[in-house]
Structures are given as structure tokens and as C-alpha cells.
Amino acid sequence: MDYLLLQMLNGVQLGLLMFLLAAGLTLTFGIMDLVNLAHGSLYMMGAYIAWTLIGWTDSFVIGAILTVPATFLLGLVVEAVVARRLYARDHLDQVLATFGLILFFNELVRVIWGPAGKSIAVPQFLNHTVEILPGMPYPAYRFAIIVVGAAVAVLLAWLVARTRVGMLIRAGASNRRMIGALGVNIELLFSLVFGLGAVFAGLAGLMAAPITSVKIGMGDDILILAFVIIVIGGIGSIKGAFIAAMVVGQIDIVGRAFLPDLLKTFMSNAAASTAAPAISQVLVYVVMAGVLVWRPTGLFGQRT
Amino acid sequence: MIAALRTPRGLVTVLVLVVLAVLPLLTQAFDQRYLLSIGTKIVIWSIAAVSLNMILGYGGMVSFGHAVFFGIGGYAVGILSAHGVSSGWIQWPVALLAATLWAALVGALSLRTRGLYFIMITLAFAQLVYYVGGGLEAYGADDGLNISRSRFPGVIDLRNKASFYWLCFVLLCGTLWFCSRFANSRFGYVIRGAKSNDLRMTALGFPVFRYRLAAFTISGAFGGLAGILLANEGAYISPAMMSWVKSGDLIVIVVLGGMGTLFGPLYGTIAFFVLEESLPPLLDLGRKGWGEYWQIVFGPMLVLIALYARGGIDSLFGRRR
Numbered sequence: 001m002d003y004l005l006l007q008m009l010n011g012v013q014l015g016l017l018m019f020l021l022a023a024g025l026t027l028t029f030g031i032m033d034l035v036n037l038a039h040g041s042l043y044m045m046g047a048y049i050a051w052t053l054i055g056w057t058d059s060f061v062i063g064a065i066l067t068v069p070a071t072f073l074l075g076l077v078v079e080a081v082v083a084r085r086l087y088a089r090d091h092l093d094q095v096l097a098t099f100g101l102i103l104f105f106n107e108l109v110r111v112i113w114g115p116a117g118k119s120i121a122v123p124q125f126l127n128h129t130v131e132i133l134p135g136m137p138y139p140a141y142r143f144a145i146i147v148v149g150a151a152v153a154v155l156l157a158w159l160v161a162r163t164r165v166g167m168l169i170r171a172g173a174s175n176r177r178m179i180g181a182l183g184v185n186i187e188l189l190f191s192l193v194f195g196l197g198a199v200f201a202g203l204a205g206l207m208a209a210p211i212t213s214v215k216i217g218m219g220d221d222i223l224i225l226a227f228v229i230i231v232i233g234g235i236g237s238i239k240g241a242f243i244a245a246m247v248v249g250q251i252d253i254v255g256r257a258f259l260p261d262l263l264k265t266f267m268s269n270a271a272a273s274t275a276a277p278a279i280s281q282v283l284v285y286v287v288m289a290g291v292l293v294w295r296p297t298g299l300f301g302q303r304t
Numbered sequence: 305m306i307a308a309l310r311t312p313r314g315l316v317t318v319l320v321l322v323v324l325a326v327l328p329l330l331t332q333a334f335d336q337r338y339l340l341s342i343g344t345k346i347v348i349w350s351i352a353a354v355s356l357n358m359i360l361g362y363g364g365m366v367s368f369g370h371a372v373f374f375g376i377g378g379y380a381v382g383i384l385s386a387h388g389v390s391s392g393w394i395q396w397p398v399a400l401l402a403a404t405l406w407a408a409l410v411g412a413l414s415l416r417t418r419g420l421y422f423i424m425i426t427l428a429f430a431q432l433v434y435y436v437g438g439g440l441e442a443y444g445a446d447d448g449l450n451i452s453r454s455r456f457p458g459v460i461d462l463r464n465k466a467s468f469y470w471l472c473f474v475l476l477c478g479t480l481w482f483c484s485r486f487a488n489s490r491f492g493y494v495i496r497g498a499k500s501n502d503l504r505m506t507a508l509g510f511p512v513f514r515y516r517l518a519a520f521t522i523s524g525a526f527g528g529l530a531g532i533l534l535a536n537e538g539a540y541i542s543p544a545m546m547s548w549v550k551s552g553d554l555i556v557i558v559v560l561g562g563m564g565t566l567f568g569p570l571y572g573t574i575a576f577f578v579l580e581e582s583l584p585p586l587l588d589l590g591r592k593g594w595g596e597y598w599q600i601v602f603g604p605m606l607v608l609i610a611l612y613a614r615g616g617i618d619s620l621f622g623r624r625r
Contacts, residue, residue, distance in 0.1 A: 035420055085611055091420055092366050093610045096559055099552045100606025107600035224431060224548060231424045271441040278439025285432040289413060292425050296417045 002136055007257040008250065009132070013142050015249025016149025020204035021226040022233070022241040023156055024197025030173040030236025032087045032190050037098035038078065039201055040223025041105035046071045046202025047209045047218065048109055051118045060123035067206050068199055075198025079191050087190070106216050117215035120206075145207050152203065153242060160238060169193060173236050174302075228288045234301025243299065248284055255280025313621035317567050320574070324473060328466035340465055341537075346577050347472040348533045351479045353557045353569030355526030360555065361564035362487055363519050364499035365415070368423045369430025370554045373524050375437055375546030376403045377531020382451040382541035383443060392454030392462075399532045400525055406433075407524020411517045430551060437543035448542025451535065462536050472533050476570075479526055484566050486522070495519050496564075560609060562618025571617040579605075 021043055028034045049070050054063030082101060086094045122141045129137035160166040168189055171179045180186040205219070212218070229248055233240025259279055263272035291299060309315050323330070324347065331340040352374065359365040380399030389395060414425040438446045453462040462468045486492045498505045498512045505512050535541050544550075553576070561572020583602060584595030609616075 029420065035423070082607055089610070091423060092360075092555070092559065093614075095366065095368065095423065095552075096556060097607045097610035099556065100603040100610065102603070103599040103606065104603030107597050107603065111597055111600065220549075224427065227424050228428060231421060231428075235420060274441040274445045275439040278435045281435040282432050282439075285428045285435075288428050289425065289432075292417055292421060293413050296421060298421070 003257075005133075005136070006138065007253055009138060009146070010142065010257075011250040011253035012246065013146050013149070013249070014253055015246040016146060016153065017204050017208055018222070018226060018229055018249060019153060019242050019245035020149060020200045020207075021222065022229040022245055023153075023238055024200040025226050026230040026233070026236055026238060026241045027169065027173075027193050028083075028197050029230065031169060031176065031193055032083075033176070034083060034087055035091050035094040035098065036083065036197075037095060037223065038101035038105065039197065039226065040219025041102050042071065042075065042078070042198045042201040042219070043205040043208075043222065044109065044214075044216070044219035045074055045105060046198075046205030047120075047214045048113055048118070049074075049202065050206040050209060051113075051120055051214050054120060060120075064206055067202055071202030072195045072199045074202075075195040076191055078198070079194040083194060084187075084190070102220065106220075109216050115216065117213045119213050120209040122210045141210060145211075148207065152200070156200075156238065165189075165192070225284070228284060231298055232288050232291050234295075234298030236302065237298070237300035240298060240300030247287070251283050251287065252280055255283055311622070313618075316621055320567075320570065321477075324476075327473075328469050332466070337465075340469060342577055342581060344465070344469045344472055344537055346573050347469065347476050348530050348537060349554075349557065349577070350570045350573040351472075351476050351533070352527050352530035353554055353561070353573050354476075354479050354483050355523045355530065356554050357558050357561075357563065357565075357569045358483060358486060358495075358526075359516075359519055359523045360558055361562075361568070362492060362499065363495045363516060365516065365520065366423050366555070367426040367520075367523075367551075368548070368555065369410075369426040369428075369551050370523075370527055371546045371548070371550035372430035372433050373403050373407070373527025373546075374531040374534050374550065375430075375433055375541075375543065376406050377528035377533075378535035378541040378545055379437060379443070379531075380528075381454060381532050381535045382449055385451045385454070386443060386449065390452055390455045392456045395454050396532055400528050403528020403531065404521055404525040407527070408517070408521045411520035411524070415513060415516050415520065427548060427551070430546060430548060434543050434546050434548070437546065444542065446543060448540055448544065450540055453536045453539050454532075468536065472537075475529065475533070479529070480566065480570070482526075486519075487566065491515065491518070556606060560616055562616030565616070565618040568616055568618040575617060 021039065024042075025036060025039050028036050028039070046067060050063055050067040053066045053070065054060055057063045057066065078101070082097060086097055126141040126144050128140050130140045130143055132138045132143065158166075160169055168179060168184055171184075172186070172189060172193075176186070179189075201219075225248065229244040230241050232247070233242070233244035256277055259276035260272050263276055263279075267275065295301070309318060324343070327343045328340055331337065331343070352370065355373075356367065356370045359367055377399045380402045381395045384390075384395045384398060410426065410429045414422055414429065417425055437443075443449050456462070460467055460471060462471070487496075494505060494510050494512070494515045498510070498516065502512050531545070534545060557572040557576045558569050559572070560575055561570065562568030579602060580598075583598035586595075587598055587601065588595035613619075
């Protein structure tokens with residue numbers, strides 16, 4: 001029972017990380033109509049930039065805080081140089097151009113940081129366990145991810161639902177041309193949203209770094225998963241992205257944690273431990289296919 | 305044939321086809337074995353690119369999971385061969401059938417969606433098969449599996465590099481012939497009409513969904529053929545042959561060559577492989593060691609192509625009739 005609860009917490013933690021990534025993606029798609037495959041590269045860049053800054057400042061917290069403006073700046077540059085020219089193009093051009101950006105960023109990282117992976121140590125003050133329930137220890141760092149992730153999710157919900165910028169974002173998502181016609185500086189809004197998405201992606205990369213590893217192409221697979229999430233949730237819907245991220249997080253972790261034992265009852269150990277992660281990945285895609293067959297525009301997507 | 309030579313486009317096409325047809329003789333004459341293996345890859349990838357172009361270029365269906373058919377074709381051959389079924393007469397029909405059925409299933413489910421949803425659902429189905437391939441411990445999981453080449457006793461020996469190349473070339477010509485028949489048929493015109501305005505096609509009484517499904521299925525079958533050949537080329541299968549990056553490469557190739565043109569995918573594949581082989585040495589000329597980072601040039605090139613070169617290579621030869 002405890003084991004189940006721990007794994008579910010891990011699922012929540014993964015889900016929150018995925019949500020950070022998916023939120024930026026769903027905003028850029030919902031508002032700018034941009035399919036940004038390079039979003040995973042921003043996640044990777046976030047992790048690498050954090051590695052450098054933490055090394056320079058010799059402090060996890062200061063390094064992490066400095067990563068936020070750095071990734072924001074990176075987002076603004078990518079927006080100004082490439083993304084801005086793609087808003088009015090069709091999806092195929094966007095896929096092609098941002099696919100090119102992925103190749104560019106993967107190679108850029110190889111040039112700057114070298115081909116070997118990096119690792120960011122779990123900061124000292126979080127390198128212990130906390131008792132979330134009596135008699136149930138849980139790594140403090142993972143718990144911190146849950147806290148920060150949840151805080152960012154709440155902040156985002158507040159930003160979108162309660163502020164003027166959020167109002168413009170929502171208006172932009174439902175009718176871009178109309179808010180442009182109403183005299184809103186739409187270019188500034190687009191830059192801001194793109195930069196915000198980059199910050200969230202970078203933050204996710206930074207937070208994931210100590211529990212995975214910082215390596216070239218780390219954003220590629222997770223990007224696909226983030227796309228799955230926004231498609232399940234309905235493109236442009238932050239609420240949908242949140243719910244879908246939670247579901248995908250649970251499927252992935254619980255699948256990994258319990259499938260091996262289940263499979264071992266009728267397979268060899270080696271076969272079961274290879275098959276289990278594959279099956280839990282497959283399950284995610286099966287859920288997505290199922291949702292799209294049932295609702296072709298996702299759970300909370302706009303009907304056309 | 306003679307009339308075709310009068311236009312720049314026709315001239316280029318004939319030249320390219322002639323060079324491809326005699327490539328094994330050329331590589332033998334100049335003793336460049338390595339070039340023949342690149343040539344074989346180009347021909348095989350061209351088959352896949354032509355098949356993707358049928359739905360992407362003519363039909364406007366942006367499938368981001370076409371490399372899955374490399375995997376299905378390849379794994380069907382590989383799995384049968386791992387179980388001792390080495391006859392190509394059994395392997396190839398089974399592999400083609402598997403690719404066709406999978407295409408029909410994926411098409412039936414994903415053609416209900418539009419736009420980004422279609423892009424992502426085709427990608428998702430491809431990823432699904434990719435992870436299944438990675439989870440098959442018995443067939444090498446992520447490491448892949450060495451297989452023996454399909455046997456056609458008394459007809460052709462696929463281990464002979466030149467005859468294998470010519471087989472691939474003949475199959476490419478067959479695929480191109482089919483594609484030209486497809487593009488100029490009533491069926492093809494319905495698909496092309498639905499690309500520009502599917503509401504109008506529906507209003508005209510065409511069951512657009514069924515037409516698209518048929519096109520998607522045919523395209524998948526040819527993709528499976530390319531997969532069969534790819535597995536035989538390297539005598540090796542692995543999940544990497546159907547990774548989403550390969551699907552991206554296929555899209556790049558089709559757009560680079562010219563969408564919705566008969567020979568565009570062929571030019572695109574040639575350009576893609578020539579760039580891949582020549583950029584590293586070119587960069588090495590600038591400074592030793594730069595060649596390793598060729599994608600830092602190739603990536604921005606894709607961005608520029610997407611932004612400024614919509615017609616692809618085919619449009620360089622003047623406007624189409």
C-alpha cells in the first residue's frame with residue numbers, strides 16, 4: 001500500500017514536470033498557432049544553462065534563479081529570429097523549420113558543452129528524506145519538485161484566469177485576429193508568451209536534471225510525450241494539459257513500477273524487465289489514440 | 305522520351321534516372337564500393353519518400369510517422385528470418401500485408417482528425433510500434449538484430465550488392481510509375497481536390513474519408529516495401545529505423561524535393577544524402593574537426609528551406625505544365 005502511494009507520488013511529480021513543458025507548448029499553439037518541435041530543445045538548454053550557472057555560482061539556488069531570465073532571453077531570441085516568421089505559415093513549414101532547430105540545438109550543445117552528459121547534484125539542503133506520512137519517507141528533492149511544480153501550476157492558473165495579460169492570452173487563444181484588431185500589441189504578447197513557455201520548459205529541464213541526467217537529445221523524447229499530453233487535453237487548453245499530464249504521469253510511473261512484477265508471473269525476468277517500460281510507453285499512446293477516436297479534438301479542445 | 309528531353313525538367317529527370325540505372329557499373333569502374341551502398345540507400349529511401357509524397361504532397365495529409373513502415377516491413381522480414389523462414393516468396397508478401405493492414409488501421413483511426421491532431425496521432429502510432437520494437441527482448445530489443453537476407457533461390461541473390469541495387473532500382477521505377485498513374489487518375493484527382501478543399505469535394509458527393517483511407521493504405525504498403533529493402537540492405541533491423549527522427553527526415557526529403565511532384569521525392573532524397581555525406585568533409589576543409597558538427601549548418605538550412613523555398617528542388621527547373 002505504501003509502495004503504491006509512493007509510486008503515485010512519483011507519478012504526480014513526473015506529471016507536474018510534464019505539465020510545465022506542455023503548458024508552454026499548448027500556449028504557443030493555442031495563441032500563435034505554432035507547432036514548436038523545438039520546445040524540447042528549450043528544455044534541454046534550460047538544463048545545460050543551469051549546469052553552467054550552478055557551476056559558476058557554486059550554489060544550486062542562485063544558479064536556478066539565474067536560469068529563469070537566461071531561458072527567457074533565449075526564448076525571446078528564438079522567437080525573434082525564427083518563430084515569429086512561422087506564425088502565419090502552415091503546420092508543415094513549422095514542423096520542418098522547428099525540426100531544423102532541434103538539429104541545430106543538439107549540435108550547438110555538443111559544440112559548447114561537449115558530447116559527454118553532465119550531472120547536476122541534488123542540492124545539499126534537499127539531500128535527505130522527509131516523512132510525508134508517519135513512517136513513510138520520501139526524497140526531499142522529489143517532494144520539492146512537487147511543491148515547486150504545483151506552485152508554478154497555480155501561478156499559471158492565476159496568471160491566465162485573473163490578470164490582464166491572462167485575459168489577453170485567453171482572448172488570443174480564441175481569436176487572434178480580433179484582439180489584434182482591438183489594438184492590442186499582439187507582437188509583444190506573442191514574444192511574451194513564447195518567452196514564458198521557454199521559462200517553463202527551462203525550469204522543467206532544470207528540475208529534472210538532478211534525477212535524470214543532462215544529455216544531448218534529452219528533450220526529444222519528452223517533447224513527444226508533451227505533445228501527446230496537449231493533444232489528449234485539447235490543444236490550447238491549460239486545464240486539459242494539466243489533467244492529461246497527471247494521467248500520463250500516473251500511467252507511466254505505475255506502469256513501470258508494477259508491470260514488471262505482473263509480467264514476471266508469465267515471462268522470464270529479463271524479458272519482463274525489457275517489456276515493462278515499453279508497455280507503459282505504449283499504454284500512453286493507446287490512451288491518446290483512444291481519446292482522439294472518441295473526441296477528435298481532445299478532452300477540452302475547441303470543437304470545429 | 306525524346307520530347308521530354310526538350311525541357312530542362314525532362315532533361316534532368318532523364319539524366320538522373322540514367323545515372324541511377326548504371327550506378328553499379330560506375331562505382332565498379334571507379335572502384336568506389338562505398339558509393340554503391342549510399343546509392344542503394346538513396347534508392348530505398350526514395351521509394352519511401354515517393355510513397356509519403358502520395359499522401360503528404362498530393363493529399364495534404366501530414367503524416368509524421370511514415371518511418372513506422374520501415375520498421376514494420378523490416379521487422380516482418382527479420383522476425384520471419386529469425387524463425388528460419390528465409391524464403392523471400394513468403395517474407396515479402398507477409399511484410400507487405402502487415403504494412404498494409406497497419407496502414408489501414410492507423411488511417412481509419414487518425415483520418416478522423418485534422419491539422420496538428422493528425423500530425424500527432426500518426427506520430428503516436430509510430431511511437432507505439434517503436435516502443436514495441438524496443439520491448440521485444442527475443443528480437444534484440446533496443447540493440448536490434450542481425451538477420452540473414454531474404455532468399456530467392458534461382459532468381460536473384462540479394463547478397464550480391466549490384467544485383468540488390470538493381471532490384472531496388474527496378475522497384476523504385478515501379479513505384480514512380482504507380483505514383484504517376486495515381487496522380488493522374490480520377491482517384492488521384494479526388495485526393496488532390498480534397499487537399500485544397502475537402503468540403504467542396506464532400507459536397508460534390510465524394511466520400512472523402514474513404515478515398516483518403518485508400519490513399520493512406522497504399523502509401524503505407526509502399527512504405528513497407530521500402531522497409532523490406534532497408535532490412536535486406538543492412539541485413540539488420542532495429543527500432544532506430546522507425547524512430548521519429550527518421551519520419552522527420554522523410555518529411556524534410558519530400559519538402560526539399562518538391563511536394564506533390566512526381567520526381568521531387570527522388571531529388572529530395574539525393575540532395576539529402578549528398579548533403580549528409582558532403583557537409584562534414586566540406587566543414588573539415590574550413591577547420592579540422594568541424595565536420596563532426598555538420599548538423600549545426602544543416603539545421604538552419606532546414607529553417608531557410610521552410611521559410612523561403614516552398615517549391616523545393618523541382619521548382620528550380622521552371623514551372624510545371
